[in-house]
Amino acid sequence: MIVTERKPFDKIVSVSRWLIFGVVALVINLPILSTVMTSFKKTGDINTSPPVFLFEPTLKHYAEVLGSGRTDFPSYILNSLVIGTGGSLIAILVSFPAAYAIVRHGVGRSWLLPLVTNIRTLPLIIYAIPIYLMYQLVGLLDSWTGMILISATISIPVALVFFVGFMQDLPLDLDEAGKLDGASQSDILWKIIFPLSRPILVAVLFLSFITSWNEFLFGLILTTKVAVPVTVGATFFVTSYGIKWGATAAAMTLGILPPLVLGMFAYPYIGKSMLSGAVKG
Amino acid sequence: MSSQIKNCYRGRAVRPLKPQDWCDRLMNLREQERKSARIFLVGMCAFLALILGFPTIANIWFSFNDVTFHNLTGEGYSGLANYREALSNPKLWEALGYSLKFGVICTVFEVGFALLLVFILHPLLLRRPWLTAIIMMPMMVSPALMGVMYRLVLNEFVGIVPGYLDMIGVTMNFLSLKHIQFTVIAIEVLQWTPFAFLILLTARQSLPYDLEEAAAVDGATGMRLNIMVVLPLITPAIIIVSFIRFIDSFRVFDHIFVLTGGGPGNSTTSLSIYIYKLFFKQNDLGPAVALSMTLLIASLALLYFGLKLAVRRNDR
Numbered sequence: 001m002i003v004t005e006r007k008p009f010d011k012i013v014s015v016s017r018w019l020i021f022g023v024v025a026l027v028i029n030l031p032i033l034s035t036v037m038t039s040f041k042k043t044g045d046i047n048t049s050p051p052v053f054l055f056e057p058t059l060k061h062y063a064e065v066l067g068s069g070r071t072d073f074p075s076y077i078l079n080s081l082v083i084g085t086g087g088s089l090i091a092i093l094v095s096f097p098a099a100y101a102i103v104r105h106g107v108g109r110s111w112l113l114p115l116v117t118n119i120r121t122l123p124l125i126i127y128a129i130p131i132y133l134m135y136q137l138v139g140l141l142d143s144w145t146g147m148i149l150i151s152a153t154i155s156i157p158v159a160l161v162f163f164v165g166f167m168q169d170l171p172l173d174l175d176e177a178g179k180l181d182g183a184s185q186s187d188i189l190w191k192i193i194f195p196l197s198r199p200i201l202v203a204v205l206f207l208s209f210i211t212s213w214n215e216f217l218f219g220l221i222l223t224t225k226v227a228v229p230v231t232v233g234a235t236f237f238v239t240s241y242g243i244k245w246g247a248t249a250a251a252m253t254l255g256i257l258p259p260l261v262l263g264m265f266a267y268p269y270i271g272k273s274m275l276s277g278a279v280k281g
Numbered sequence: 282m283s284s285q286i287k288n289c290y291r292g293r294a295v296r297p298l299k300p301q302d303w304c305d306r307l308m309n310l311r312e313q314e315r316k317s318a319r320i321f322l323v324g325m326c327a328f329l330a331l332i333l334g335f336p337t338i339a340n341i342w343f344s345f346n347d348v349t350f351h352n353l354t355g356e357g358y359s360g361l362a363n364y365r366e367a368l369s370n371p372k373l374w375e376a377l378g379y380s381l382k383f384g385v386i387c388t389v390f391e392v393g394f395a396l397l398l399v400f401i402l403h404p405l406l407l408r409r410p411w412l413t414a415i416i417m418m419p420m421m422v423s424p425a426l427m428g429v430m431y432r433l434v435l436n437e438f439v440g441i442v443p444g445y446l447d448m449i450g451v452t453m454n455f456l457s458l459k460h461i462q463f464t465v466i467a468i469e470v471l472q473w474t475p476f477a478f479l480i481l482l483t484a485r486q487s488l489p490y491d492l493e494e495a496a497a498v499d500g501a502t503g504m505r506l507n508i509m510v511v512l513p514l515i516t517p518a519i520i521i522v523s524f525i526r527f528i529d530s531f532r533v534f535d536h537i538f539v540l541t542g543g544g545p546g547n548s549t550t551s552l553s554i555y556i557y558k559l560f561f562k563q564n565d566l567g568p569a570v571a572l573s574m575t576l577l578i579a580s581l582a583l584l585y586f587g588l589k590l591a592v593r594r595n596d597r
Contacts, residue, residue: 020401021412034430093324101318104318105314122584123576125556125557130337132560214425249433256422259422263420
């Protein structure tokens with residue numbers, strides 16, 4: 001009897017949950033939705049008040065942003081791609097063996113792991129100035145190499161935390177079986193554990209790519225022309241294209257698209273990694 | 282025959298060992314393995330020493346010298362002059378105060394909203410996990426681009442938000458002097474509440490279902506379950522996420538820089554923006570270097586004590 005009485009109430013609760021979800025999703029994603037929409041609107045449609053939802057889409061703004069030689073935007077995208085990929089690969093290459101040594105042999109667990117994970121919590125501006133001065137001395141300002149090194153540095157803490165968490169759950173029997181067959185430590189690492197870590201490697205690759213793609217401060221400080229990443233390049237648009245909202249919106253959309261797409265694959269890992277890192281690190 | 286096999290390894294005959302010997306051998310092997318495993322740390326240590334260690338040492342040296350852009354080797358030892366100049370500037374304390382205020386307000390709102398959302402949305406997301414991805418979208422976007430997009434959305438003439446508010450008779454310029462403080466905080470909260478939400482949701486979902494059943498038997502359902510049972514159990518996650526969010530908000534740079542550049546006046550100048558302006562706009566190298574050193578030491582000290590506290594909590 002009680003059950004049937006509760007049913008309509010449950011329905012109301014469920015509907016209001018959906019409603020709250022819808023409102024929250026709309027509010028927090030409003031700038032993204034609005035920008036994407038604006039990027040497809042004709043210039044005339046952008047300025048109408050109240051804003052219109054139904055309009056004839058146009059690709060004019062994208063052509064303007066990506067079109068031959070009119071803006072530097074394609075090169076900004078290329079820069080971000082190179083910097084993100086290079087940095088992520090270096091971060092993985094450096095932190096994967098380190099995680100192996102920490103988890104399987106306990107080397108550096110007491111000092112290196114907390115040290116590296118805490119880099120993430122330092123205000124980046126602390127390092128902006130010394131790195132700028134160092135780059136000026138060695139001539140790495142405004143270069144791909146310089147930005148790749150920065151991107152790797154930023155990604156290393158995340159990568160290390162992920163790998164440590166993953167390897168802790170990997171059964172030790174694998175190592176021992178390898179050892180019995182006469183595998184050396186580096187064989188165990190690269191021939192047994194590395195292939196097994198494929199899912200986590202992809203997740204780390206995606207996440208560190210997102211982190212470096214979204215990085216702004218170092219891009220602003222260390223680049224001027226040649227190696228400008230998308231985040232910094234897109235802000236040039238606002239000042240130099242102040243009134244061209246359509247082109248700006250198209251540039252924004254292109255700038256947020258890669259991390260959004262990759263994020264859709266990598267998001268289940270984020271929560272877990274943050275918690276495990278904070279608890280174990 | 283069988284003992285022969287036991288004492289053979291890859292065809293070589295091995296002298297039978299006493300248990301004590303075995304123990305020693307094993308320990309030696311472990312020790313050797315540990316030692317040779319150090320080589321796997323070399324890459325990371327060398328990399329970090331090069332990119333972070335070397336500049337830090339150079340920075341210490343710079344901070345005690347009279348440096349300019351034209352003379353990076355320094356004109357000579359100047360003692361604590363840089364530090365004195367950096368710390369005596371009242372604008373520094375204003376910026377520090379702003380960063381602290383910004384960090385605390387944003388953290389409180391983000392964690393509060395996230396907690397509320399976890400209570401409300403957990404049953405919904407348990408059945409449809411993919412919905413979480415929609416809530417996660419803002420945190421995938423670069424804060425700098427988020428700032429630019431809000432500039433578009435909140436623009437007086439083409440922005441969608443003022444456009445609709447106009448329709449219901451509210452005229453508000455979010456980017457004006459009067460409202461900019463609110464806007465800057467609101468953007469940070471809107472972008473990073475999803476992060477706090479995701480972490481608290483993960484903590485909530487890792488609670489065993491038995492617990493809810495047991496609580497239901499005792500008569501705790503709905504909000505009572507959340508407050509009496511769930512809240513105490515996810516408190517560690519709340520502490521962690523508050524800590525992370527505070528640190529991230531405290532060092533805020535990107536979206537404020539893009540939106541206001543620290544202005545109008547210095548009203549939205551956070552500590553990060555202050556140091557940036559000192560170095561790149563006013564060319565005050567010495568004080569800027571000294572300031573970043575001070576900030577480094579302060580953060581390390583804070584982290585050290587924070588970690589100690591966390592370790593003690595875990596031990597208990």
